[in-house]
Amino acid sequence: MGNKTILVTGGAGFIGSHTTVVLLEQGFDVVIFDNLFNSKASVIDRIERITARRPSFVQGDIRDRDALARVFESFPIDAVVHFAGLKAVGESVEKPLLYYENNIGGSLNLYEAMGAAGVKRLIFSSSATVYGESNPTPYFEDFPLSCTNPYGWTKLMNERILRDLCAADPAWSAALLRYFNPGGAHRSGLIGEDPAGIPNNLLPYAAKVAAGRLEKIHIYGDDYDTADGTGVRDYIHITDLARGHVLALDYIEGRPGAAAINLGTGKGTSVRQIIAAFEKACGKKLPAVVDPRRAGDLPQTYANADLAKKLLGFETNFGIEDICADIWRWQQFALTLDS
Ligand code: NAD
Ligand code: WQD
DSSP states (O other), X not given: OOSOEEEEETTTSHHHHHHHHHHHHTTOEEEEEEOOTTSOTHHHHHHHHHHSOOOEEEEOOTTOHHHHHHHHHHSOOOEEEEOOSOOOHHHHHHOHHHHIIIIXXXXXXXXXXXXXXXXXXXXXXXXXXXXXXXXXXXXXXTSOOBOSSHHHHHHHHHHHHHHHHXXXXXXXXXXXXXXXXXXXXXXXXXXXXXXXXXXXXXHHHHHHHHTTSSSOEEEEOSOSSSTTSSOEEOEEEHHHHHHHHHHHHHHHTTOOEEEEEEESOXXXXXXXXXXXXXXXXXXXXXXXXXXXXXXXXXXXXXXXXXXXXXXXXXXXXXXXXXXXXXXXXXXXXXHHHHO
């Protein structure tokens, strides 16, 4: 592998920046295309500090067809890893048109620009949210799919669009990677997840409590039918997840069609287990209270991870303790960026 140029849309974001690091380390050239709606340009410098290589950066929006066309004219793109999108579930319920415009409209522009440039290899950021609320765990890729919010539908519709595109033109190949709960940060502590405002998700929330920026963790329900009563999820380290994309790029080479593949660990971890792991990582007790269940939450979700192993040779290297330790290292560095 290597010596190819990969366009990474949303490459300044959480998953995109870590995937860019792995791509650069493996010898690929990378062009990041990001409108910086949910990220900062300074991440490019930090990617360079980690890898001693600098990705090209184009500030642009996937809703801007001309900007996309210019990227394909300016760089010899071989394949695309498509992360650009909005991802806040609650916001998508309040602003569905924004989500459909950005995540569907923008993606259609991207696929059109790719087709026009003859670039027909794509890795798409899908989500375990496409398994809906009726399937038993673990989730297998061939389960029936459904969604409960506009964000989820944008993922499922993109999967459908890409399946139809691959069926219509055998020159297309795509991997539809269904992420479970990504967490952690780069081992260097230089890049990680940096949500604006009060985080919705458990891991960044716990990090802010550990850093003294928020008072206490709110456990959303301890009366689920799980081992300790709290919600169970499949937390995957961001560096493992990033590596999965590079394996998927290799896999789709010369394999027409669209393949949906789970990227998870196959193991579930409860909210209380996460809090315990975070306390170990930061060396202090984290205040926590039990609140009512959060609307829309499922008791447990985790992947069957066999297909990723079979098709991609993908296995995770890191566990929940690494995830918490790496977030904590990153959180301390992120505080120095704020000040
Ligand atoms: P992120 O917000 O950190 O990264 C997304 C990036 O896309 C940001 O840098 C943002 O500025 C950019 N972007 C958004 N709209 C854009 C547009 N119209 N044009 C150009 N750039 C745009 O999010 P992330 O966690 O890195 O997620 C990346 C992708 O993975 C998203 O598509 C998300 O839906 C998907 N995903 C994330 C998770 C998760 O829990 N983090 C889980 C499953 C799927
Ligand atoms: C994890 C567990 C909560 C916060 C979300 C999206 C999903 C996906 C990943 C993109 C649950 C509990 C949480 C808190 C808590 N993204 N919790 N206190 O909901 O599994 O997935 O992010 O595709 O679509 O919905 O992640 O981190 O919010 O919750 O007790 O302050 O932690 O109830 O059991 P979730 P999460």
